[in-house]
Amino acid sequence: MLSNQSVFVVVPARNESERIGRVIGTMPAFVDGIVVVDDASTDETARRAWECGDARVVVERHADNRGVGAAIVTGYRASVARGADVVAVMAGDAQMDPADLEAVVTPVIRSDADYVKGNRFRHTAVKAMPLPRRVAGRALAFATRLATGLDVHDSQCGYTALSRDAILSLPLEDLWPRYGYPNDLLALLARGGFRVAEVPIRPVYAGEASGIRPWHALVVLGLLARRRMEPRPKRRSPARSSRRPSGGRDGGRSSGRARPS
Numbered sequence: 001m002l003s004n005q006s007v008f009v010v011v012p013a014r015n016e017s018e019r020i021g022r023v024i025g026t027m028p029a030f031v032d033g034i035v036v037v038d039d040a041s042t043d044e045t046a047r048r049a050w051e052c053g054d055a056r057v058v059v060e061r062h063a064d065n066r067g068v069g070a071a072i073v074t075g076y077r078a079s080v081a082r083g084a085d086v087v088a089v090m091a092g093d094a095q096m097d098p099a100d101l102e103a104v105v106t107p108v109i110r111s112d113a114d115y116v117k118g119n120r121f122r123h124t125a126v127k128a129m130p131l132p133r134r135v136a137g138r139a140l141a142f143a144t145r146l147a148t149g150l151d152v153h154d155s156q157c158g159y160t161a162l163s164r165d166a167i168l169s170l171p172l173e174d175l176w177p178r179y180g181y182p183n184d185l186l187a188l189l190a191r192g193g194f195r196v197a198e199v200p201i202r203p204v205y206a207g208e209a210s211g212i213r214p215w216h217a218l219v220v221l222g223l224l225a226r227r228r229m230e231p232r233p234k235r236r237s238p239a240r241s242s243r244r245p246s247g248g249r250d251g252g253r254s255s256g257r258a259r260p261s
Contacts (some may be wrong), residue, residue: 001032002102005109007032008084008250010075012068013092017044023090024052025070026098033055033082035075036092040065045092069181088161097157100201105161107197114166114194117152118159129203140220143235147224148190152198155183159201175249180220187227230245
């Protein structure tokens with residue numbers, strides 16, 4: 001916990017058996033729960049997560065590949081069911097520095113923001129990012145600012161934290177499930193009147209091949225255009241009480257939990 005707030009981390013993972021142990025093994029001690037969402041991996045990702053032996057770990061498994069956005073939504077809901085006050089996202093590929101986690105969740109804990117995004121461009125190690133990613137990231141951030149009105153400068157960064165209230169209030173069932181989900185979530189947050197902030201985080205790269213393709217930019221632009229044309233709704237009240245269930249973080253259980261056989 002931090003400042004008496006329960007902190008959970010969602011780890012979306014697909015075929016990350018070689019790295020998932022590192023992600024879990026370096027998770028800070030203040031984290032109360034780690035929800036690994038195995039998005040229909042064809043390797044031993046789920047088993048390796050369980051074998052880490054960390055009592056905080058819960059594994060949710062998708063029978064079919066739904067996409068990283070859908071995996072994060074599954075993780076959000078599982079975390080809230082277990083009593084999370086703030087839910088961060090750290091990818092299963094170990095490209096997010098756990099030393100930055102406290103800085104990412106703190107604005108939400110202090111009620112200074114509803115959603116916090118890491119900003120790799122504001123870190124002194126930004127040149128560790130491959131040049132094509134830097135160029136594409138800045139271009140998509142510019143498009144996201146125009147479409148949402150939010151002052152965001154690293155829209156594609158997946159190192160984030162979201163408040164319990166926002167999770168219960170947002171229409172997450174409408175979130176784009178695959179690449180482009182960060183921009184779509186920002187659009188949903190803007191339409192709902194939620195506060196968004198950024199904090200500097202260290203970019204971590206070790207020569208991994210990127211799965212991003214040029215046509216992904218068209219997906220992002222299409223999503224932003226669609227959201228911009230939709231009517232602006234009133235902010236919805238949380239579907240359930242924002243209080244944690246009795247019994248603390250272990251008070252709830254989601255139906256998707258599965259232990260590898």
